[in-house]
Amino acid sequence: MTYPKIDKKVYERSLEDYREMAWGDARCNWCMNQWGWNVKSSKYSEICPEFRYKRFFSYSGMGKFHIIRALLEGDFDFSDTEKLLEVSYLCTSCGACEMNCLRLNEKEPLKAAECLKTKLIEMGIAPLPAHKELLKSIKNYDNPWMQPRNKRRDWTKGLDVKDFTKEQSDYLFFVGCTPAFDPVIQHEIQNTVKVLQQCGISVGIFGEQEICCGSPAIRIGDRETFFDLVKRNIDMFQKAGVKKIVTHCAGCHHVLKYDYPEVPGMPDIDFEVVHITQLLSQLVEDGTIKFTKEVPMSVTWHDPCHIGRHCGIYDEPRTILKAIPGLKLVEMERIMDQGWCCGAGSGVRVAYPEHAFQVASERIEEAKATGAEAIATCCPYCEQNLREPLDRNNEKMKMYDLMDLILMAL
Numbered sequence: 001m002t003y004p005k006i007d008k009k010v011y012e013r014s015l016e017d018y019r020e021m022a023w024g025d026a027r028c029n030w031c032m033n034q035w036g037w038n039v040k041s042s043k044y045s046e047i048c049p050e051f052r053y054k055r056f057f058s059y060s061g062m063g064k065f066h067i068i069r070a071l072l073e074g075d076f077d078f079s080d081t082e083k084l085l086e087v088s089y090l091c092t093s094c095g096a097c098e099m100n101c102l103r104l105n106e107k108e109p110l111k112a113a114e115c116l117k118t119k120l121i122e123m124g125i126a127p128l129p130a131h132k133e134l135l136k137s138i139k140n141y142d143n144p145w146m147q148p149r150n151k152r153r154d155w156t157k158g159l160d161v162k163d164f165t166k167e168q169s170d171y172l173f174f175v176g177c178t179p180a181f182d183p184v185i186q187h188e189i190q191n192t193v194k195v196l197q198q199c200g201i202s203v204g205i206f207g208e209q210e211i212c213c214g215s216p217a218i219r220i221g222d223r224e225t226f227f228d229l230v231k232r233n234i235d236m237f238q239k240a241g242v243k244k245i246v247t248h249c250a251g252c253h254h255v256l257k258y259d260y261p262e263v264p265g266m267p268d269i270d271f272e273v274v275h276i277t278q279l280l281s282q283l284v285e286d287g288t289i290k291f292t293k294e295v296p297m298s299v300t301w302h303d304p305c306h307i308g309r310h311c312g313i314y315d316e317p318r319t320i321l322k323a324i325p326g327l328k329l330v331e332m333e334r335i336m337d338q339g340w341c342c343g344a345g346s347g348v349r350v351a352y353p354e355h356a357f358q359v360a361s362e363r364i365e366e367a368k369a370t371g372a373e374a375i376a377t378c379c380p381y382c383e384q385n386l387r388e389p390l391d392r393n394n395e396k397m398k399m400y401d402l403m404d405l406i407l408m409a410l
């Protein structure tokens with residue numbers, strides 16, 4: 001059966017728009033499991049990190065449809081708040097349910113689940129206290145981490161990075177709040193700049209004037225805050241004459257490229273957004289980047305959900321890794337569109353840190369099973385969350401950002 005598409009932008013939809021999808025739920029369970037032909041072991045046959053650890057259907061994509069149906073029909077009401085909030089917010093927006101459901105049943109369980117969060121906020125019963133702090137910080141500091149604006153550029157010390165507001169470059173590097181302020185992962189953006197400069201690509205940043213892309217707000221369901229950030233960002237891009245944006249942060253990339261156009265009544269988007277892996281894989285393929293140093297190491301690749309499933313960027317990082325002399329890429333069981341989430345997204349790490357740790361620990365076990373010496377990725381949240389089990393358990397496995405490996409080989 002061909003399912004009728006909702007003829008509205010994603011962020012003008014209300015919960016009511018998902019009524020037909022919710023009633024049409026097929027109870028097929030594909031939103032919880034790997035595609036049959038992808039399964040290599042029963043241990044790694046699941047795909048929804050929430051159902052995996054809660055073992056209750058409500059936490060899955062299917063369960064969310066049933067909750068939405070029941071709420072729309074008045075089978076139960078929004079006053080059963082505590083559990084409803086947990087079921088709604090214990091979701092990393094990894095997109096696995098939607099990837100599998102769209103293929104088979106043409107439904108959008110994740111978009112419906114995010115709309116449920118918006119409804120809960122509109123009713124004044126959400127978000128969670130931990131999320132309120134993030135949103136308050138975005139309002140007061142333009143970043144979710146309560147960091148002063150004048151520290152946003154500190155990571156550039158010792159680097160020669162242009163200020164895009166004063167001097168035009170080929171690309172605006174949209175840095176993102178998390179790597180700009182977390183010293184443990186600042187190497188990701190410092191090395192991004194070094195790699196781009198070594199490749200002869202001119203990049204500038206907004207520095208202290210950069211503001212949050214809005215990803216934490218919209219993943220939590222706060223459309224009002226998100227719409228405001230979208231307007232302000234687009235205004236800044238237009239005033240500065242930005243035509244091409246390069247991102248490293250997977251969350252920023254997803255939101256700038258695919259969520260901004262879904263906001264109703266926004267000014268025309270006349271800039272291109274490219275992820276660093278797309279830009280660099282192109283340069284590897286056309287011979288512009290020539291790796292000159294060996295990196296003798298076996299590495300497994302963790303697909304960040306927000307560039308992987310949400311943007312279809314699977315081959316580009318692998319093209320780069322395979323071109324590095326001496327590096328051997330060994331794959332985990334769950335990869336690409338069937339990849340296992342790191343467990344951090346959509347405010348899960350801040351609100352449910354132990355759950356996020358469990359999900360990350362499972363990924364590290366899966367990575368270790370490949371025999372690889374290192375795990376690599378290209379997302380600040382994935383790196384933060386996957387580092388935790390590695391550090392807590394004193395694991396021998398090393399963690400790299402893709403930019404670290406590229407720099408070693410250049």
Ligand code: SF4
Binds near residue numbers: 029065097
């Ligand atoms: S894959 Fe879609 S239709 Fe099937 S159970 Fe999950 S949400 Fe329902």
Ligand code: SF4
Binds near residue numbers: 095096097110
């Ligand atoms: S988006 Fe991911 S975590 Fe959320 S319900 Fe779907 S599969 Fe589970």
